[in-house]
Amino acid sequence: MSDMMITIDLKTFEDMSDRIVDMEARIEMLIYENANLRAQRNFVQKQVVVVEAKLQDQTTLIEQLFALLDITEQTDDGRYFRPNRIYSSRVMDVEKLEQVLSKLKGLTLNGNTL
Numbered sequence: 001m002s003d004m005m006i007t008i009d010l011k012t013f014e015d016m017s018d019r020i021v022d023m024e025a026r027i028e029m030l031i032y033e034n035a036n037l038r039a040q041r042n043f044v045q046k047q048v049v050v051v052e053a054k055l056q057d058q059t060t061l062i063e064q065l066f067a068l069l070d071i072t073e074q075t076d077d078g079r080y081f082r083p084n085r086i087y088s089s090r091v092m093d094v095e096k097l098e099q100v101l102s103k104l105k106g107l108t109l110n111g112n113t114l
Contacts, residue, residue: 062108069101 008016068084075081086101088094 059108062104066101066105066108 069082069086071082071084072080073083086097088097
């Protein structure tokens with residue numbers, strides 16, 4: 001067997017060295033971007049946990065509100081009434097309140113979240 005000699009001229013060697021430096025820089029940039037994306041993902045995951053907890057608290061409060069509003073009692077003469085009410089002296093506001101409360105009740109009682 002004979003020894004093979006590989007000859008590379010100086011220009012080719014410099015070009016290859018430059019490409020290696022460029023690749024190393026790109027690898028460092030990708031490592032930095034990957035770490036940055038991980039940090040962002042962790043931040044978002046923590047925020048999701050916080051938002052879900054707040055949503056659960058709000059849902060529970062709304063369910064408690066409707067439990068209070070849905071209480072019925074019976075008078076001595078046998079009529080049923082609701083002792084807890086939300087009042088408004090403005091007719092237009094009463095209609096809006098009825099719509100909002102109806103929608104909220106439907107969302108919470110049907111197993112949906114807000």
